[in-house]
Amino acid sequence: MAGVWIFSERYEQLLELLNAGRRLARSMGTKLSAMSQLDPEKAATLFSHGADAVLVLPPLSENPSLDAFIPVIVAEVRKEDPDVFLLSATLRGRELAARIAARLNTGLCGNCIALEIDRDDGALRMERLVYGGAGLQAVTCSSRPAMASIPPGTFEPAPADGEGKGVVRTLPAPPPSAVQIIERKTKTSRGTDIAEARVVIGVGRGFEKEEDLHLAGELAEALGGEIGCTRPISAELHWLPEEVCIGLSGLQVKPDLYVGLGISGQIQHATGIRSSKWICAVNKDENAPIFAVADFGIVGDLYDVIPKLIAALKN
DSSP states (O other), rough: OEEEEOOOHHHHHOOOOOHHHHHHHHHHHHHEEEEEEEOHHHEEEEEEEGEEEEEOOOOOOOSBOOGGHHHHHHHHHHHHSSEEEEOOSSSHHHHHHHHHHHHHOOEEEEOEEEEOOOOOOOOOEEEEEEGGTTTEEEOOSSSSSSEEEEEEEESSOOOOOOOOOOEEEEEOOOOOOOOOOOOOOOOOOSSOOOGGGGGEEOOOOTTTGGGGGGGHHHHHHHTEEEEEHHIIIIIIIOOOOOGGSSSTTTTTTOOSSSEEEEEOOOOHHHHHHTTOEEEEEESOOOOOOOHHOSSSEEEEHHHHHHHHHHHHHHH
């Protein structure tokens, strides 16, 4: 199964990686294999999206840690020797990618946003943002496999193009892990995953009090969107959970419409919204950096602008 391999614990990200992996596999003239923890029926659907083979990780025993899969994955990679191994850069995926790369003694391009095969030497060329998004770094890996972790939303999901056929193989059960989960506590989530939302309303320090966030909520409801925020709102003021923080150290979003309310638009945040189709900004400072990346800008006090926007949308 040497060729291009992909891994994600989430089906949606598997489809995104299939899109990237399929283009690489075609350029290299090789096969594409997907690895995840799926039931056989759902695993078989990956063939219509471009997979040539699916490696299924078996169900874990009660309360294990996800790192129990690491020895199994490493053993398969050593045995089959793929050229490229792509993993989804989710919270757990980033950790798995780093630990797998360390065990394989190979290179890893973290938070990779672009991939292509060099026509001259056939090496995998990877790109990632550096210096808070102000620069782009090109990375190549001289060891095997070349590994990269890719943020969710970087690529569009691979479309289904027919029934597709391939081989589904279940990997052996992992050995007992020294790490055990002794308790699980449900984390309350607000709304849906904003990384998949078509409209995102961004909240910044222009809001004076937490109670005023209801204005952003009303605008989000009128537009059928979800609320995100800057790092100070989630990490410093704790007005919103960190799971909706957008930026270099948070989520990368690519909605059809992003509306930034009271956000200055520093590069750390702008990096997280750069893939949005349309960006609208509301800020009373006409020199705010957000206007340099916005398609539409409204210079004004958000406490005056937002109610007018809501009223116009309702009418």
